[in-house]
Amino acid sequence: MEYADMYLSGSSVNFAHSGMREATWLKSSLILCLLLSTTIAEERLDIHIIPHSHCDPGWLKSFDGYYQESVKHILNNVLDTLSRDSSRTFNWAEISFFNMWWQEQSEERRSQWKRMVQSKQIEFIGGGYVQNDEAGSSLDIVINQVSDGHEWIQKNFGTRPRIAWQIDPFGHSSLTPSLFSQMGYEAMVINRIHHRLKGDYKSKKQMEFVWKASPSLGEEHSMFTHVLHTHYSAPDGFDWENYGWEMPRQKISDSNVEYKARDLINMLRARSQSYKTKHLLVAWGDDFKFANAQEQFSNMDQILKYINANADKLNADIKYSTLSRYFDAVKETTEKEKIKFPLYSETDFFPYADNDDSYWTGYYTSRAHSKSYHRRSIALIRNAETFYTMARSEIDKLSDKPQIDVQELQNDLVTANYVRNTSESNSDASQDLDLFAHHDGITGTARSDVVRDYLERMGRSQEKSKKVLKQSVETLLTHQGQRPPLKDNPELYEFSSAGEKCKPIVLTNSLGWNRINTVCVVSDGQSLSVWNDNTEVPSQISPVYLKDGDNVKEMPELNRNEICFEGDVSGLGIKTYFLCNNVKSEMSDVATVEIFDKAKQPGSKNKMMDDKAEMKIDNEYFTVTFGDKGFISGIVDKKSKKTYKVTTSYSEYQTNRGGAYIFIPSGDAQDVWNDMNQLHIFKATGPIMEEAILYFGRHNIIRVSLYNHRGTINERFISVKQNVKSSQPNRELVVRYSTELKTGTTFFTDNGIEMLARTGTGATQTRYYPMQSTAFMQDSSTAVQFTVLSRTVSGCTMNKEGSLEVMLHRSCHQDDGRGLSERMEDGAPVQNDHILLLEDLSLTEMRRQQMQLNHEHPLQILTSDPTEKESFLSKYRTEYHPLVEEGFPNNVHVYSLKYRDATSREIVLRLGHIYESSNANELAKSVNVDIQGLFREDSWTIDGITQKGLSLNEKVEKYVWPVDGTEKVSPLTDAILSAKRIKSGKQNSDEEGVFLSQDALELARKKKEQQEKLKHQQEANQTPAAAEEGATPREGNGRILLSVSDDVIIHPVEINTYLTALTPSAAFKQELVEKFSSSSTPVRPNRPVAKPQAAEPRKQQAQDRDRPRVDGKRANNVNDRGRLSGESGVSGNEVSTLFILTVVGVGLVLFSFLQLQRRRLRSYLACKYLVKWLLIRKIEGASQ
Known part of the structure; x- marks a missing residue:
């Protein structure tokens, strides 16, 4: 009755004078009751x-x-x-x-x-x-x-x-x-x-x-x-x-x-x-x-x-x-x-x-070492797949040449059993890495024996990938049937005799653009130099310093020297340098070395760190200064002449509740490594780089480096390499990069391809976010951005305004009650390499994407036994570069270049735009890519292109x-x-x-x-849309067949996938025959491949997007649904009691649904009482 009173009290409508017969009234009431019952009942x-x-x-x-x-x-x-x-x-x-x-x-x-x-x-x-x-x-x-x-x-x-x-x-x-x-x-x-x-x-x-x-x-x-x-x-x-x-x-x-x-x-x-x-x-x-x-x-x-x-x-x-x-x-x-x-x-x-x-x-951050190992394994298998693809393509195209034993070459390439295995279940290099991507693998939330199993699988994957990479590069450097016998990159380049012997350093670049990177190796040679064919390149030699207890000192009896030089490798290319011992050198410099101690050591000749004027490193772009605790204290940008107060510090959170999943700190993090007796700094200065190596205690080493790279803008950064671990269980180690930037409470982390704004407010654990590879904070008032690029995933937050915090390592002494039922104690040190950028944000946003990919995919190194340099040059090729000189556009990344599987002749080519549309730089615009035009005319031609979905399924229209x-x-x-x-x-x-x-x-x-x-x-969902302009109409199940002459358009952060095949040009095919055929004539000296002529300028901007919007087959008009007819059969000049009752009932229904969904039963009863009350009023009116 309360609902009836709510709607009808004070009503001026006289229901008794409707002029309807009693039978009609009862009939109308029953219809209303049925209507209300049906409407209010639960949907089926x-x-x-x-x-x-x-x-x-x-x-x-x-x-x-x-x-x-x-x-x-x-x-x-x-x-x-x-x-x-x-x-x-x-x-x-x-x-x-x-x-x-x-x-x-x-x-x-x-x-x-x-x-x-x-x-x-x-x-x-x-x-x-x-x-x-x-x-x-x-x-x-x-x-x-x-x-x-x-x-x-x-x-x-x-x-x-x-x-x-x-x-x-x-x-x-x-x-x-x-x-x-x-x-x-x-x-x-x-x-x-x-x-x-x-x-x-x-x-x-x-x-x-x-x-x-x-x-x-x-x-x-x-x-x-x-x-x-x-x-x-x-x-x-x-x-x-x-x-x-x-x-x-x-x-x-x-x-x-x-x-x-x-x-x-x-x-x-x-x-x-x-x-x-x-x-x-x-x-x-x-x-x-x-x-x-x-x-x-x-x-x-x-x-x-x-x-x-x-x-x-x-x-x-x-x-x-x-x-x-x-x-x-x-x-x-x-x-x-x-x-x-x-x-x-x-x-x-x-x-x-x-x-x-x-x-x-x-x-x-849990099991940080495993996370880092996985990323390195992914970079290695990418190299193996890329160069295997080009090597196998060379061999496959020689099947019609009887003088070439193609099968033997294919066997040498281990075509079936390593990268893309088809015969051994769950044992190929790719699937071992796939397995660790599982949400209890890379997360570090599995039990310790399971983690060991994952690491063993990744180790096997690396060994298989190294074998494929080695034999693929051997194939690509083969000359007149002679293959160079290559080996994996060793920890130590040994020269067992005093003769003038050299060791090849073969560099491979799996990215699509030219790269200049600092390459360092350790050798026992005492008079070292680096050569590119017969031309010496600048190099820098530094003695290797090792820990002896709590002291840092030179260990001359070990005869260890690190030699660094600039490696310059073309996109998807290979280049050979030579590390030579006891060869007359004019461009090899020994670094100037100093050692600083915080506390005076008995008998030590090391300098004291109080001499702050000497505690800095320089290059063309920056001066980095160090405070009295050994950490970075400031950065001077020489180009802009700006001085920034930037400090790094290392701290640990304590916890007695956190575990593999959950981070619950007990208060703020406290500084670590405060015992100055354990702090030593090794500083080296030379023509290739300046660096400071900080040793804290027995386990923690931080290496801060500045490189001198002939003015290449992509080397304008500060390198911070950290090999660290938590000091004890229930400690979580972080590095803090603190600046004076006015950033507010917002910082940014990436999801692998785009940046997301984050908030730095709330309890510490509530504002931690995953940092796939990049984090930055911006000062909009000065347009300055501080950026951290990482080679592995980590947790990240803003500690306070202007301060980025990255978690490096954690070890927990208890389970956190989420099913693991095991402590997450981790004693394995982790190597977490950071690149720091502090500059105008427009400059950073122009180059950070390419820099991150360079950082994540370092040049891979192969070598061989000591040999005479001239002998190697005369027998084998020393370079391979299939692309035109400029390589891929700076905003296009080759995500994949690999065979579809061990038996297929199809090659998977994935090209992705690495910029976001929000980036103001010109590189953020859509780009036209002439795939055929990327390859040198005297090397490969593209044999057909079929566009596929990202996971190689047929592309389909989406609802x-x-x-x-x-x-x-x-x-x-x-x-x-x-x-x-x-x-x-x-x-x-x-x-x-x-x-x-x-x-x-x-x-x-x-x-x-x-x-x-x-x-x-379902069938309609698999029906392809109309072919895009300039493309051949799609065949069959949505296959998109593109003309080889067509450019492909790639939009920001989009990844396009194509199936294609590489076919050698006529000249290149003849060259391949000579390459893999033995010759009785004198072997011609190997010479560097001539630089190709510059290609026609590519279109760097695409037209505005013109993607047809899919018709979702939406319904026409919401108002068409469930509308009640107003016709009642009553004459126009009379008040329809049924109509009035219907309006009231519908109003009640709407109110009950919108405001009182949980009271449907009460609403239904109220409607029932309403009809009953109206019937009583009608009867009473009739009796009067």
Whole structure:
């Protein structure tokens, strides 16, 4: 009655004088009652049960251990169980495990699985080699591991994954949707976002949104994103494999099926309030579930059968489903009901927290040595793949020359068994690196024995990559059938005799532009010099100083000298220098060396650090000064004549709660290395570089260097190489770079390809972010930017205004309660190399992208046994440079140049724009690339170009999800953090913040299988769009065939992927015949390859983007839906009582839905009382 009184008190309408007969009145009242009942009733749910098993390729057990003990049994049992009932479905993600299992299966069982994939009973979701971490995995490894998985699926099943499945990484990067949108994914499922964000999104029905992650990429690169409501586990009480601490799950029988079914429906209906459509995705699985698949399905079958038999009564339908079926159903409803989704734009989901004091920001740095080792391994395999591709291309083109033993050359190149293995399961160099990208690998959150297994795999990968690189370079430097016998770069270049012998130093550059880098090697030679063919190059010799206890002193008895020189190598090129001993030299200089101590050592002749005037290093650009503690204290920019107060300091946070995942410091960090008796500085001055090497105690070495590189602007930086470790367990070591810049509270970190603004407010652990490779802060008042470039991922924050803090190493003496159940004690020192830039921000933003790639992909070095220089020059080639002189444009990076696999003749060429559209520099504009014009006319020609998706799938048109431009999904803000607790934000269990993936979670149940719809839409999704102007129309399954003469256009941060082949020009082919053929005539002296003529100037600017916008088939008009007719059959001059009642009823319905959703039952009863009251009034009026 309270709702009736609310709406009708004081009404002047006289319902008694409607002029309608009593029968008409009763009929109208019944219609109204029916209308209200139908409107207010819950919308019919369509529940999609997603059976899955989350299988970590290493965590508490090793990859092999998990496979043998769990995964192979899961896959065997799933196959058998699904074979018994075609209504059952399954969703599988990790190809690393699946590949192992596949190798063991008979043809019959393989055929069974293939049939289920074809019938869509089984679906590959995600489909990468692993489910990669998103904070620590580099862009290169994400592309590689997803491509390796997708290629395997395409080769064995002829299909591609449509939906990305990132349900366990600890936070989500904006790089992920940017890359995944280019890999052909149509939607993405994520899970671990900040618990307060999840609660906020649930309350606003924003658990599905369109993520426009990159401001540089167009609308077609946005990603429709679904956030799991309650982790990825089965609804609580509906996992019949639960072997945790809880009581065994109750099996389903006739006596309890109704209760359990209603329980599930109630839980899922509550979940559905967080989503905009009637469809509900329910993850049914957990870590390593379905080892007893029959038990799981037989129980759930009974619940689905009951719900579907009572679908009208329960107002719900339920079915086993796949992710594609779910998103197709959402798409259909979206179009039918004209639903629009909110927009989440230009940011990410870091940091992740599962309760207010548990921020998962420690794993950005955990196991820092492993992270660094992985990056070095990626750089090495890139070199191996690049030069293998060019070497094999030379050999492949000689198959028609009977005088050349091509097979022998191919065997020498180890074509099948090292980089792209096809014969040994899970043993190639690429897949060993893919495995570590897993979200419990590179994160440092696996147990110590599993970490050792990962390191052993990376070590094997490096050995294989070195072998391929060595033999590929040998092939490329072969001359008249003679191959140079090369070796890996040794720690020490030894000269065993006093004769005039030389050792080749062969440098390889896998990047697409020319490079000049300082190259240093250590030798036991005493009279050293460096030569390029017969021309000496400038070099600098410094004695190697080693630690002897707590002292630093020269160790002359070891005969160790470091010699440094400038290596100049063309893009994708090779160049040979010679390190010679006892050869007359005019350009080799011995560095001037000084040693400084803070505390006077007995008998020491070292200088004291109080003499500040001498504690500085210089080059053409900078003077770097050092304070009395040995750290950097200031930088003078000689070009601008500006002096900056810049200090570095090393500090440690203490903790008694943090672990592998969580960073929880106990107060602010305290300075370390305060014992001045342990501080020594070694300073060297010479023509190649000046440097100061700081030794602190027994384990920590910091090397600060300035280089003198003939005025090349890309060497205008300060190098800081740090080999450090935490002093003891429960210590977390950081370096702080403090300036006087007025930066406010904002700093920037990168996601691997773009920069994101970060805030420096809040508790320390809440404002730590992953730094893939770059962090900077800007002073807008002076347009000065301070930048740190790193060779490995680290955690990063702004300590205070103008101060960047980078975490270097951490070691924790306790577990942090997130499932690992082991201390994360790490005693391995880490080498973390930083480049510092302090200059006008326009200058930095012009060059930092290319500098970062140079930093991350150093020149690789090969050598051979000591030899006479002239002998080597006469037998072998010493250079290789396939590109025109200027190489690739400065804003285009060669992400990949490699064979598709060991047997394919197709070459994968990935070209990416490395600038963001927000960059004001001219290089940030779209660029036209003439791929053929990049190669010298006398070397390679491009034999056809086919454009593909980033993971080598066919390019397809993407559905454009309708967006409500007025509804924004909020990032993590102070307002959300300080809001009243929202219970629905809990992630994993009823105990907030506790990760119990085996036992955890909330509600779910299932309903009857509906007939599959939208087949025509799935086919439409694979229909290619019209070919772009200038391209040949696409063939077949969306293949884009480009004319070789066409330029390709690459937009900011976009990565284009092509399949092609390298064919030698006629002149080059004849040269190859001579190269690989033995000759009885005298061998002509090897001479440097002539510099090619400069190519025609390339177009550096592209026309404005002209990308056709995909028609998302949106509904026409929201107002067309559900409109009530105003016709009542009453004459125009009479008041229609039915019409008035309808208006009142609809108003009540709208009010109850918008304002009081949780009071629907009360609203329904109020409507019932309203009709009853009106009937009484009518009867009373009639009696009067």
